[in-house]
Amino acid sequence: MLVLLILHALAAVSAPALIRALGNRALYGLALVPASAAAWAVTQTGRTPTLSIPWVPQLGIGLDLRMGTLSWLLLLIVGGIGAIVLVYCASYFTPGAEGLGRFAAVFLSFAGAMTGLVLTDDLLLLYVFWELTTVFSYLLIGQSPEQAASRRAAMQALVVTTFGGLAMLVGFVMLGEHAGTYRWSQIAAGPLPGGGYLATAVVLILLGALSKSAVFPFSFWLPAAMAAPTPASAYLHAASMVKAGVFLLGLLGPVLSAAGPWRPVTVVAGLTTMLLGGWAAMRQHDLKLLLAYGTVSQLGLLTVAFGAAGRTAALAGATLLLSHALFKAALFLVVGVIDKVTGTRDLRRLSGLGRRLPAVAVAGCLAVASMAGVPPLLGFVGKEALFAAFAEDGTTGAVVLVTLVAGSGLTVAYGLRFLWGAFATKPGVDGTVPERAGFAFVTPALVLAAAGVAAGVAAGGLDSLLSPYADGFGEEGPGYHLALWHGPGLPVVLSVAVFVLGGLIYAGHRRREWPGQRFPAADGVYRRLMSGVDRAAVEVTGATQRGSLPFSLGSILIVLVVLGAVTLSLGAPWPSGVRLWDTPLQLVVGLVVVAAAVLAVNTRRRMTAMILVGVCGYGVALLFVLHGAPDLALTQFLVETVTIVMFVLVLRRLPARFSARPLRINRWTRNTLAVATGLVTSGMAYAAVMGRQAVPISVDFPDLSVSYGGGNNVVNVALVDIRAWDTMGEISVLVVAATGVASLIFRRSQALQQRRAEQGNVPTTGSGWLRAAEVPESLRQSIILQVVARLLFHTIVLFSIYLLFAGHNMPGGGFAGGLVAGLALTTRYLAGGRDELNAAAPVDAGLVLGTGLLISVGTGAAALIAGGEVLQSALIDVHLPLLGHLHFATSAAFDIGVYLIVVGMVLEILRSLGAELDRQADIPEMSDESDKVGEPV
Amino acid sequence: MTPNLVYVVIIGVLFAAGVSLVLERSLTRVLMGMILLGNGVNLLILLGGAAGTPPIVGLGPQDAMADPLPQIMILTAIVITLGMTAFLLALAYRSWALSGHDEVQDDDEDRRIMRLAERDEGSGIEDTEEPTR
Incomplete structure (x- = not known):
């Protein structure tokens, strides 16, 4: 497993050089890296390999990797689709395109981070990989840094997902500190914390998962992220990164769904997202945006499936996860092809492509059919299972089912709209004449779409592969099995209802303009929030950082005076007695120092002030002599002399008098503060003698200096x-x-x-x-x-x-x-x-x-x-x-x-x-x- | 141990004089203030240890020896003050060479932010503003 991660890192580092040397062909070679991850997953089918390497043992963080069934599935998706998209990239990008090396490097880094994310068993490590995917996603969305929209979208995605990630981290820490370990397999096996504590942790973790998967109310970043190149969107924003949130739900669900807020939060947020995303998709004219809102909607569906946390629902969730990755990546690749060969993604300007690009149209149709849940495709299998999961769940189940049917109806409708927009021959629009789409350009989408068919037909085999995960929810009884045909029952009726509803919606939408605003106002809320933070920062900075040195110093000194005075008056350890001096000479020297210091403050001539400060310094040196510190005295005399020389050297060039500009802080305030500081410091000096309670470390110094240092x-x-x-x-x-x-x-x-x-x-x-x-x-x-x-x-x-x-x-x-x-x-x-x-x-x-x-x-x-x-x-x-x-x-x-x-x-x-x-x-x-x-x- | 009153008074005066100079605008005066403050701090540290014979083994009985620890700290402080004095002097000269005086000016960036705060505006980062569509 570690080899996979290292392989990704090496590939990412060498990608720019390879692309410079070999051009776009290098991408075929690089595609082998994610492909190897998928291939490794295939060889490990049915096993649970683990690996543990200590990393920061003091914090209990290790490279703890563990591949359960869900991780296995995700690794297949991440590796397989990553490889296919990289192959596709070789045709998508113009040879020698600027920034391709960077793109490939970031893309592979992302694939590596994603591989680590799905394999890790340590929650803190998971967080690290989680944020790495965020950062790489930021870089991929901002692929064109010269465009303001691109920068804005990248920043928005970063802020939203990082916010969620931080919340999630707190949740992880709460869980980990309670359990005493951050290994999820151990936390899951141990006793969970109590009610309020667990609920808080769960809500925080859900914030992370939902924001990553663009679930309401965090949906708005995903459509904006479509500023990324289409292959990146196909990989990150359809197949892998947005799945990370859902994956987390699936990973933690078997244990954490015991917490109160888990089901209500996930199911309500998921259903809302599904409806809103589907609704918004109906009014898009850009094919890519249509898919983006469709993805939002489908992520809502997945959230419901995993959030419901039952055996059947989880099985449906895993199936839908796979099918969505296959068909949505295929659809994005189809859009990429269309964009590339026609130069537009606007469905109002495309016409007659179905006949001119038959292979692309076949891929698109198969993918949409899987999305809509048409038998015998994988989407149908998954949706049937989900309906079955809620069929016996009483009133709540009924409400959920109705909403699911409505959402799925919208899915059918926007799927049809996509096909119509991309491939139909529209009256009144000139037929679009595409450039030739090469074999290597079209095949990836076809492969993905065909995989959806194959997996649907082989539903029985898939069932045995995915059941170990679903069994983790530990329900008794015979259990549900994935199959193409379960015989007549509520799920089949609902599927038919979905098709009818979808057809009606689509027909209705063709007649009149689709109503509704752009997308729910979350985007505006985000902007207001950000500008509020910015304004607050300006106000706070403006109020505290006045930019004036005396002001800043004055503030510090006032704190010193107030804190010092309060502490002193609240019972400092006052000494019992006081002695006037060690020797009367100290008084004589002291008088000189005091007089020189006071005069130095009041003189307006630079040279005089300098000499008076020097007198103070020499006076202090004399005090050192009287104290029994000859080394100090020697050094102080010499330093004082060098200082005076330096001053003379510089002051001969400066004006003789200090400039008499009006000061911001007037003389009176300044002197008050000065006297107050002096008094407080005197008080502190007076009390400080009592501060040395312990035996000083220096009592051993004389012996040490002779025996170890060799000097007296x-x-x-x-x-x-x-x-x-x-x-x-x-x-x-x-x-x-x-x-x-x-x-x-x-x-x-x-x-x-x-x-x-x-x-x-x-x-x-x-x-x-x-x-x-x-x-x-x-x-x-x-x-x-x-x-x-x-x-x-x-x-x-x-x-x-x-x-x-x-x-x-x-x-x-x-x-x-x-x-x-x-x-x-x-x-x-x-x-x-x-x-x-x-x-x-x-x-x-x-x-x-x-x-x-x-x-x-x-x-x-x-x-x-x-x-x-x-x-x-x-x-x-x-x-x-x-x-x-x-x-x-x-x-x-x-x-x-x-x-x-x-x-x-x-x-x-x-x-x-x-x-x-x-x-x-x-x-x-x-x-x-x-x-x-x-x-x- | 009892405090030495002469020290206490000198420390207070050195601090007061130092603070008074540091709050000025002229960099030369600020520097002189720092030197006075430095002397005050050194005495404050010195006060923490007993006076006595020089801390040289063999000069006298070890009980009568002055506490060496504060002296070690002060020695470091004295030399650092020298380095800082040289640097600030160079800074004062440079300021005078560039602007004709050695006064510490208000920070332009801070004043810009203060003006923004007075006008109730943001810092103008693009992500926080309404996009123009």
Whole structure:
């Protein structure tokens, strides 16, 4: 069974290439794939093969396949008709037609999904295949995406069936959660849930089944779906996909019909659909639409048969399912032929085709005869059985029978209308002259129609094949058997009544125009619903997404303040006491920070504000020192310095003062919100101390860092070892940020290339160590500063490397070291401009970043290869001559990567915010904002 | 454990100042607000762990050691703030280069939807409109 599914997938993938290579002939070969599914089904006749492969065992989902009798029947239909339609496609499509490869691929995917759907035993898997058929159907209906009607129809079918599918999924989950398994064969064997629960699940599942099978009130999508190419309609919307809903009814019926709502819902919806569809079919002028409404009507009939959930009705349902697939696919193929050879499907313009296309007419007549229930065709056998099923059912049965007779009468009438429209010679209409219809084009329809005759004659044999399914309804007694002739009785009388009624309706319809509206207003309801959803979305989005940053931030902050205040006032764990400070120095530093922060808010000059923010940062660094966090303090000092440099580099180009535009949120509101947030956060900080109730995870960190990480500095060892994943994410952010900065500043890709060239081409003096850029005397900023910077550069870089390696046991580490090296580069840049920077670091920043990331990731991966966990570090102790004992943890390599990334980021920032901004200011034509350079600070 | 009142006050002030700046339109000020908020958050995390000697094994008794866990988290946060600062600065510069100021503008798409909502119209997706037959 799995082979069948794989075969379909392979065929679908290779279909476009095959069609490109072989043209339409490839379709004959592809037809073998669904044909093989049908052939396999034939070899398995009378058996119930199963297959179970675990897929997501945690969720209990497996590839559980099981072919019962009904699945067997469906597989025959899906495979057999799929193959025949593919053969037909080879003649239907013009050779080299655009999109044929796509069509064939989607068609085969659909056939595969349908095969999976009928074979699966797992309800969740069934849902997956169910939705796959929906998606492929969407693609086939939207075969001509450039037509609005095609798009609309595809979307409508998708929305309606997906809605039903979701409802069905909920129903499945309810059943599955109750039973503890999603295998239907096990759910069916186990005890069912109780009344209301079961009823809800059943109604939800019925929503899915009925919407898929286009049963009222979901019928409207099917006629619209006729925008699909006719072969697709023949397969999807007559033979297979719309049968999925009916199939589900047939599959679940033996068990779930015990639920209260099952019979009333299915029978009423089915009968309504049958009458409405038949009525609407009578007024169609397009042959294909006539068939579509006919299909709706017949699906109603099938729903009644399976919904009734009795042994005889189920037997009738299975028979009708087969006969409908045969005759309706045949009829669609006939319409396709007519459309192709005459160029029209309008029955008012066709005339005299019966004589010109005799073979097509024979196929059409046989198919319609089966549809109308004329003996000895299969349709007759099925309909007789259905009448018999309701014949002994009291008053309800009588009502159902009357409706069935009326619906069948309509079926006879629109069948006649179809034949008349397609083949009759009409007075006053010029005879249509068709093109020649080839043998391979006509044969598929003939084969299908003939199969209807053969199956009807062999009704007795069919009975033994289908009875195992019907026996699942477990009724006692001798039971009904399919046969061509049961002798005189109510069913035969009803059949005669149907013919008479049908003839009368047809005769009456020829006299005057058929009354009635287009199709019941469900289509309009759907549209109103959709536009309502759309309107609601616009209103909600318009009300919540104001598009203003202060508004959005304000909303978030208000929530923070309100939630925080409420939680705090409703009994936060208030600490019992409070201490003023750990050391009085904290108060001194704190006063500075507070003053700087308040001033920073109120200043209107950019540079002043920046310096005040920097003071805050340095103050916080001092607090870190006082707290006993030297690594934090070191990093914070360095980061603050780099930040100030960056700000200066950018702010020299921006206006000195902030623009004084009127703000949407006025000053008073803003400050109130700010003070409120401050108060709430203070309260939270006050109460948060009590939040740490459990023993902190970090009590073991000191021991772990020595024994596993091989270092004494707990913070740094944790960064590169215990919490190395965290650091990995962090350095990735840095790489992304640096790349983002460069892409924002280098506005033209040629600027980026020029930068590369510049790096290699700086005219320099001196050897490798004390390299300096040759700068014209006039441009030199400060010769003393430049020389000092050059002299200090190596010392600083050396210090940074010391920090990098010392960090394992003392304050320092990759971050601090990288920042120090970055500051060394910054010094060179500030002293001598971009040429000096290029002389100091003649490498591309991206290269440094990439190398760093490679080293870090490589270290992590190496541990994996060596058999450890990702990022696990190993300790290496070696004795080297001269150097003595060398103690080395592999996590140091990770830290080297961090170091390089930080250096690369600073370099990228200097190149972008520094050098490139200089260049844009130097070259007026390159800088479109040269007239807006800010006033000097 | 008892809270340190100096920290509590500083955190409150840093948050208030940060929020006040973040609610501005000028991207430079928003960025400064973010930096102040970042400092406030870092202190808030720091407050969760005890102060003491630096968390380096061998410097002193382990009971007197400051809690290393908040420090580890803060170190990551500091460096990320640096990356974000660089990016926002580049953004501010780019905004200024393109439009002559560094103010955050209202989102055009959002304003379009607001206008649609005011006019009681749909979004104009074809499936929701009456077909023209």
